[in-house]
Amino acid sequence: MGYDPLTDEQREIRDLVRTLARERVAPRAAEIDKKGEFPWDMVELFREHELFGLPFEEQYGGTGTGALMVLVAVEELSKVCATTGLIMAVQELGSLGIKLAGTDAQKERFLPRLASGEWLAAYALTEPGSGSDSAAMRTEARLDGDEYVINGGKRFITNAGVAGLYVVFAKTDPESGHSGISAFVVEAETPGFEVGRIEPKMGIKGSTTGEIFFNDMRIPADNLLGEEGDGFKIAMRILDRSRPGIAAQGLGLAQGATDYALEYAKTRETMGKPIAQHQLISGMLADMETKCEAARGLLYKTGLMIDEDAPDSELTKISAMTKLYCTDVAMEVTTDAVQILGGYGYMQEYPVERMMRDAKITQIYEGTNQIQRLVIAREMVKEQRGSLLAGVG
Numbered sequence: 003m004g005y006d007p008l009t010d011e012q013r014e015i016r017d018l019v020r021t022l023a024r025e026r027v028a029p030r031a032a033e034i035d036k037k038g039e040f041p042w043d044m045v046e047l048f049r050e051h052e053l054f055g056l057p058f059e060e061q062y063g064g065t066g067t068g069a070l071m072v073l074v075a076v077e078e079l080s081k082v083c084a085t086t087g088l089i090m091a092v093q094e095l096g097s098l099g100i101k102l103a104g105t106d107a108q109k110e111r112f113l114p115r116l117a118s119g120e121w122l123a124a125y126a127l128t129e130p131g132s133g134s135d136s137a138a139m140r141t142e143a144r145l146d147g148d149e150y151v152i153n154g155g156k157r158f159i160t161n162a163g164v165a166g167l168y169v170v171f172a173k174t175d176p177e178s179g180h181s182g183i184s185a186f187v188v189e190a191e192t193p194g195f196e197v198g199r200i201e202p203k204m205g206i207k208g209s210t211t212g213e214i215f216f217n218d219m220r221i222p223a224d225n226l227l228g229e230e231g232d233g234f235k236i237a238m239r240i241l242d243r244s245r246p247g248i249a250a251q252g253l254g255l256a257q258g259a260t261d262y263a264l265e266y267a268k269t270r271e272t273m274g275k276p277i278a279q280h281q282l283i284s285g286m287l288a289d290m291e292t293k294c295e296a297a298r299g300l301l302y303k304t305g306l307m308i309d310e311d312a313p314d315s316e317l318t319k320i321s322a323m324t325k326l327y328c329t330d331v332a333m334e335v336t337t338d339a340v341q342i343l344g345g346y347g348y349m350q351e352y353p354v355e356r357m358m359r360d361a362k363i364t365q366i367y368e369g370t371n372q373i374q375r376l377v378i379a380r381e382m383v384k385e386q387r388g389s390l391l392a393g394v395g
């Protein structure tokens with residue numbers, strides 16, 4: 003069902019993930035949400051079925067099946083549990099810095115432990131005074147012999163306290179804005195690395211979101227990704243390729259909610275017939291399904307473009323559009339699913355209540371949807387389209 007440009011091998015993996023999602027993840031989703039505890043059993047499930055290998059090349063212990071496959075896996079998992087889908091999306095997010103900017107030696111040092119799932123990964127950009135405005139970050143890194151000394155802290159970091167490896171952004175030139183930022187690989191065991199408060203939150207409750215601190219933390223100079231001052235560029239190149247992962251989480255939520263609302267509408271009767279036969283409900287279902295399919299078309303196109311090594315100049319805009327559209331669809335469609343279930347939709351006993359809460363974060367993290375709109379408009383203004391205004395006036 004739905005748009006499917008996958009190869010036979012990718013389809014096989016999708017079917018495996020779909021089966022695991024239905025049989026092993028779905029029965030745990032409500033409990034993960036209720037307890038708000040990080041689901042290590044889901045990590046174990048991924049390890050057992052080698053799913054952590056999906057974002058990685060074969061030479062580093064991965065499956066070499068590409069970016070589209072990762073998106074499809076995130077979508078399938080998020081149909082039943084957005085917290086579990088996020089584990090896959092963040093393994094990609096936290097590894098992309100090394101994949102895009104790492105030397106061969108850095109890749110050999112770090113990627114195999116991420117591909118096996120021995121380590122979970124995290125991406126640490128945001129600070130208390132620096133979310134949308136990353137140039138305002140205060141964390142500093144100073145070169146001292148063959149080590150960097152890092153001081154400062156990050157906030158709202160997914161996988162805080164559970165990740166084994168963090169890609170951390172810090173100012174090597176505090177006087178400069180974007181051009182003063184550098185990117186580093188930090189192992190969780192490093193002395194001076196501390197995990198602070200883990201935030202209670204509205205949705206994706208099993209995922210940890212927390213503070214991390216660096217107190218005179220020393221890391222080898224070899225852990226610098228790219229050159230000093232490359233950090234902002236690396237952060238943005240990562241986001242161009244990771245935002246589709248959040249889009250996939252949004253699409254999974256939207257499709258999962260649509261599927262649930264459809265089943266419900268076929269069996270719940272009012273005024274002598276199933277509510278699916280009332281036109282106002284069937285019209286909502288049709289809109290929900292259409293939005294999901296449009297979102298899927300955009301998402302898979304972006305996945306294919308990443309796999310075809312499309313240049314950054316093309317990826318930035320399509321990736322922002324994909325994140326914006328799929329996650330706005332997630333919010334609209336999960337809200338409609340709650341409406342279709344009526345009072346039952348508002349009850350914790352039914353999964354659409356959780357899906358609606360989980361959908362909200364997809365419009366906020368990895369760049370809010372306002373920021374996506376700014377990015378899209380900025381790229382549009384840069385494009386040379388030929389003027390339609392010639393001859394007017």
Ligand SMILES: Cc1cc2nc3c(=O)[nH]c(=O)nc-3n(C[C@H](O)[C@H](O)[C@H](O)COP(=O)(O)OP(=O)(O)OC[C@H]3O[C@@H](n4cnc5c(N)ncnc54)[C@H](O)[C@@H]3O)c2cc1C
Binds near residue numbers: 134135369
């Ligand atoms: C659950 C969760 C997980 C997260 N995981 C991570 C993670 O793993 N790693 C990480 O680095 N960060 C993470 N974040 C941080 C997240 O990316 C930021 O919260 C987000 O980018 C917004 O930054 P902010 O919260 O500082 O909001 P602000 O930047 O203060 O924005 C506040 C509001 O103003 C709007 N706004 C800001 N600037 C503009 C502008 N120029 N034009 C128009 N509107 C604007 C925003 O859209 C928003 O509505 C996470 C956040 C949450 C809540």
